[in-house]
Amino acid sequence: MPFHRSLINTTFFIYLNLSFSISSRGQRATEIRRFQLTQVQQGVAVDQTHFYVVNNHSLTKHTKKDGKQVAIWQDTTGLLKHMNSGVVVGQKLYCTHSNYPDVPMASSIEIFDTRTLRHIGNHSFGLFPGSVTWADFYNGYWWVGFANYSNKASAEGRDNRWTTLVKYTSTWQQLESWAFPANVLQAFGSYSTSGGTWGPNELIYCTGHDKPELYVLKLPERGHTLQYVKTIPTISEGQAFAIDRSSKGKQILYGITRNDNYVIVSVVE
Template sequence: MNKSYCAFVLLIMLFSATVQAQQAKEIRRFQLKEVKQGVAVDAVHFYVINNSSITKHTKTDGKQVAYWKDTTGIFKHLNSGIIIGNKLYCANSNYPDKPMASSIEIFDAATLRHMDTHSFGLFPGSATWIDFHQGHWWVAFGNYSDKNMDGGRDNRWTTLVKFTTQWQQVESWAFPQEVLTSFAPKSTSGGAWGKDGLLYCTGHDKPEIYVLQLPKRGPALRYLKTIPTISEGQAFAFDHSVKNAVIFYGITRNDNYVVVSKVE
């Protein structure tokens, strides 16, 4: 086989890979008063999570239909949320305070009334996102490589933890170096399990989603690929009410947009 033919075959393969690469295409966007930490979504509404407040909006026009704001001074850094049944579960931390402490805060999805809490107390990382998958809770605990480093732990200490429904820890995994480098100096800010059984994660700033997989062996998640996005890091949510497409809601925090995208 001559060198020219080999070069031609390689060129075709590279072109094919480029054509088939996934990317997120914007469908629509909503500009709101404040969009800082993340977004959750159900069949009819989306929910914007900020440091100490939550707003609920209709998916058709973005109209605000409910509002909650912390009046206790306890909540400083609500990070993300997920709707399960009639409840909104939010990952919460004391960021940027140290030592790191975290909790899961539970709200009525209809009214946004605060209902319950589960405290992790002091934990080696800040709870940044939560999901429920295959009968277990999955929570990411972020660590940082900048001024918010806690106890000498940089972002390599970022951990995904699997819990039972009673919050008993089952397993945990480190994040792969490829993704940690992209996160740096921050950590994972969003994550969710996809319909395909793969784990999708975002960092703090970059317009990218990282696709990961549980390893067949060893303590670290396996990196598969990166999907370019319009939304810029932070917490996102898959719209599982759409059955024939991969739709997710993300945010651009600098200009307060919720961005709806389709992965193709």
């Protein structure tokens, strides 16, 4: 598959949102490199040696060194409608999937072998008050983001205030859930959370649909709503992203831009 690799001068996209009362404390994402691929629709996952592009009905696997495609998987059954994001745990790639924009909302986790991209398993949430957009496995638990959209409120009587983070055991028993803070919901606009993961210092990093921003949150000491910490301007534009946990000493971010099919690698500092 053809691709283009380029090193470009650092460009910062800074979005000022006065609704946030806490400063980003100077942190921002600086681009390291980018890979232009044939199709980049929904998000990217990463492990020690490769990154994985998640599209609505397909996956591609690429080397981190030069972006070369080494494997591809495509749904030929017509059963998958809208894959959203992925996370690598061991040698498995867990991809979130929903029936968006259909209602009632229904979601699943689709599981793939990272070595071959062969589909090897599934966990169904069935009908649920939200569409699963991201999942992460952290400290022995699954943490799953379920999106609701203000532009779909008339369909099920909900808007993006119903967006929820849910904590599950490793065998998918639901334990707890949290709402998102009002200023982050405002930043989402009529959309919702599109990507998320646990990051350094026991903090949760999430994105919206299209703004070049990371929203940093933490679990609350009291109550039922995630606590806002800060916003970090990014180069990649919303959607599902990944923090490269194999990188030691630096916080390396893999994100995407959909209009021009780029995977963008940056460092948060």
